[in-house]
Amino acid sequence: MSLKQCEGSRAVAEAVALCRPEVICAYPISPQTHIVEALGEMVKSGELQPCEFINVESEFAAMSVAIGASAAGARAYTATASQGLLFMVEAVYNAAGLGLPIVMTVANRAIGAPINIWNDHSDSMSQRDCGWIQLFAETNQEALDLHIQAFRLGEELSLPVMVCMDGFILTHAYERVDMPTQEQVDAFLPPFVPRQVLDPDEPVSIGAMVGPEAFTEVRYLAHAKQMQALELIPQQAAEFRKIFARDSGGLVRPYRCEDAETIVVALGSVLGTIKDVVDEMRAEGHRIGVLGVVSFRPFPLAAVRDALQAARRVVVLEKSLAVGIGGIVSTDVRMALSGLPLPTRTVIAGLGGRAITKASLHKLLRQAQQDELEQLTFLDLDGKLIERHLLREKQMRRSGPLAENILRDVGVVAARIA
Amino acid sequence: MFQVRIHGRGGQGVVSGAEMLSIAAFLQGNYAQAFPSFGSERTGAPVVAFCRIADREIRLREPVMQPDALIIQDPTLLHQVDVFGGLQQDGYVLINTSRSFEALGIGEIATGRRAERLCTVPASELALQHVGRPLPNAALLGGFAALSGMIDLASVAAAVREKFSGKVADGNIAAATAAYDFVQRKMQEAAHVAQAM
Numbered sequence: 001m002s003l004k005q006c007e008g009s010r011a012v013a014e015a016v017a018l019c020r021p022e023v024i025c026a027y028p029i030s031p032q033t034h035i036v037e038a039l040g041e042m043v044k045s046g047e048l049q050p051c052e053f054i055n056v057e058s059e060f061a062a063m064s065v066a067i068g069a070s071a072a073g074a075r076a077y078t079a080t081a082s083q084g085l086l087f088m089v090e091a092v093y094n095a096a097g098l099g100l101p102i103v104m105t106v107a108n109r110a111i112g113a114p115i116n117i118w119n120d121h122s123d124s125m126s127q128r129d130c131g132w133i134q135l136f137a138e139t140n141q142e143a144l145d146l147h148i149q150a151f152r153l154g155e156e157l158s159l160p161v162m163v164c165m166d167g168f169i170l171t172h173a174y175e176r177v178d179m180p181t182q183e184q185v186d187a188f189l190p191p192f193v194p195r196q197v198l199d200p201d202e203p204v205s206i207g208a209m210v211g212p213e214a215f216t217e218v219r220y221l222a223h224a225k226q227m228q229a230l231e232l233i234p235q236q237a238a239e240f241r242k243i244f245a246r247d248s249g250g251l252v253r254p255y256r257c258e259d260a261e262t263i264v265v266a267l268g269s270v271l272g273t274i275k276d277v278v279d280e281m282r283a284e285g286h287r288i289g290v291l292g293v294v295s296f297r298p299f300p301l302a303a304v305r306d307a308l309q310a311a312r313r314v315v316v317l318e319k320s321l322a323v324g325i326g327g328i329v330s331t332d333v334r335m336a337l338s339g340l341p342l343p344t345r346t347v348i349a350g351l352g353g354r355a356i357t358k359a360s361l362h363k364l365l366r367q368a369q370q371d372e373l374e375q376l377t378f379l380d381l382d383g384k385l386i387e388r389h390l391l392r393e394k395q396m397r398r399s400g401p402l403a404e405n406i407l408r409d410v411g412v413v414a415a416r417i418a
Numbered sequence: 419m420f421q422v423r424i425h426g427r428g429g430q431g432v433v434s435g436a437e438m439l440s441i442a443a444f445l446q447g448n449y450a451q452a453f454p455s456f457g458s459e460r461t462g463a464p465v466v467a468f469c470r471i472a473d474r475e476i477r478l479r480e481p482v483m484q485p486d487a488l489i490i491q492d493p494t495l496l497h498q499v500d501v502f503g504g505l506q507q508d509g510y511v512l513i514n515t516s517r518s519f520e521a522l523g524i525g526e527i528a529t530g531r532r533a534e535r536l537c538t539v540p541a542s543e544l545a546l547q548h549v550g551r552p553l554p555n556a557a558l559l560g561g562f563a564a565l566s567g568m569i570d571l572a573s574v575a576a577a578v579r580e581k582f583s584g585k586v587a588d589g590n591i592a593a594a595t596a597a598y599d600f601v602q603r604k605m606q607e608a609a610h611v612a613q614a615m
Contacts, residue, residue: 004444005440005441005444005445005450007437139477168453168454169453169479172453172454173451173452173453174436174437174440174441174450174451174452174453175440175449175450175451175452175476176444176449176450269479270479271477272476272477272478272479273477273478273479273480275477276477276478355480355481356479356480357480357481357483358478358480
């Protein structure tokens with residue numbers, strides 16, 4: 001292994017290259033990442049071979065090409081984010097339904113409208129039911145480690161895996177990573193032996209139409225496979241630890257949850273900031289901890305319940321919003337806790353790149369400790385802006401476009417730091 | 419933990435500056451984290467980038483709001499953006515200009531602060547001279563090494579070599595070295611004046 005200081009996207013690109021992908025397809029404009037840019041360079045220079053890099057004409061084509069490549073027995077990889085993920089959705093479902101072990105990085109970003117290029121989890125959350133395994137990285141180290149695990153996991157189950165890493169916050173951050181050697185990755189990740197393959201010598205078709213006579217059974221098996229993943233993910237994390245000598249992946253990751261009265265549940269890079277806040281609050285005597293959910297699909301109901309059941313309250317902090325109900329992750333957490341008298345609060349935070357600060361978390365979690373949080377809280381919501389707009393709507397029928405109005409109310413933002 | 423905020427404009431290498439600073443700190447055995455302010459980058463628009471340096475893993479992901487050091491790549495931002503927002507009382511300030519704090523109209527910033535931590539350096543001119551383009555980021559890191567001692571010049575040079583190669587790297591290292599010498603000389607002069615007083 002070798003320590004290096006590099007951008008998250010670069011680290012992931014190098015890790016993907018160590019996994020010996022045979023086909024990489026990507027649509028090379030925004031919202032794309034530096035990951036495929038770096039991989040493209042590696043393929044061109046001959047550093048990564050045998051591998052074909054296919055510049056496709058859209059994200060829909062990217063996933064379609066990945067499906068074709070995977071069905072032909074090639075280890076296939078792509079990356080996307082935001083609207084790019086939405087544009088490939090039909091093919092995303094097909095990749096899962098066909099059981100093709102494609103690995104895709106989602107550099108988590110918001111989806112429009114309003115147009116927003118910044119980080120939150122709306123994009124991959126919109127695909128939570130698509131049948132892909134979804135793993136969330138806390139750091140760039142974990143992001144690169146999860147890609148190595150994703151290929152093995154996906155290929156073992158014949159299921160596609162999405163590795164979700166916070167766009168910008170991780171993808172554009174320079175930090176220290178421990179880059180594995182080719183020997184280590186080869187020891188962990190065997191060559192791809194597909195369960196199904198398009199082979200001219202033994203022709204099969206993949207993708208039959210299935211009517212009411214068996215559709216439920218096919219769907220049931222998709223669910224059963226994800227349940228198998230619940231077993232496999234911790235096993236793989238343990239084997240990963242043996243070869244790479246560090247903890248990465250797994251289903252959930254508790255931090256200072258022993259004897260905690262309040263446990264925060266979150267996904268992704270915000271866990272780091274929350275851990276700092278937990279340490280500071282612990283030093284003041286607050287009994288608080290945080291549970292990171294690494295595997296969001298499959299959702300580890302039992303592991304989440306185990307980790308939370310001794311607490312007195314749970315705060316689910318999520319970077320996505322299910323409009324019309326509130327939390328997405330919290331709905332799943334509540335299911336994990338069903339039957340337990342454990343109040344669970346939803347906090348929507350960090351939407352569209354709004355910074356989640358320690359100061360705001362301190363305030364929020366102190367309120368939580370006092371049982372003063374509402375069912376649903378929007379962190380750092382600017383109430384005045386909301387009131388002003390609601391008043392405008394009340395006062396005139398033709399109140400105008402929402403986003404434009406709000407921006408006018410906010411004024412110049414270029415002078416602000418955060 | 420030591421936190422640095424770099425202000426500049428799109429096209430001046432603000433983000434690369436923070437990244438190179440993180441590499442230099444890493445090369446000296448530290449943990450470091452660099453990230454941009456995630457605006458939609460446009461040439462000439464105000465850009466902010468951050469760098470944290472610590473002796474243990476950095477988990478915090480919020481923007482740097484109380485910097486221990488400010489590097490200002492473009493002095494025209496001084497009256498446009500709240501660049502000094504949250505600056506620690508004993509913080510470092512390095513501004514890319516040939517003018518003084520007073521001449522820039524920010525003399526009041528020095529009040530109550532440690533004079534030996536405030537400095538200006540004509541980084542764009544040095545870059546123009548050594549690189550052929552007025553891209554001040556590497557030169558400012560050289561100046562920052564002299565001002566703060568948080569990183570040394572050799573690490574700055576090594577960080578530049580990770581980002582650039584050939585003549586561009588050589589030029590940037592020369593500019594960083596010139597800025598390092600400039601800031602060191604200026605600080606020595608200031609120390610002499612302080613002794614004489």
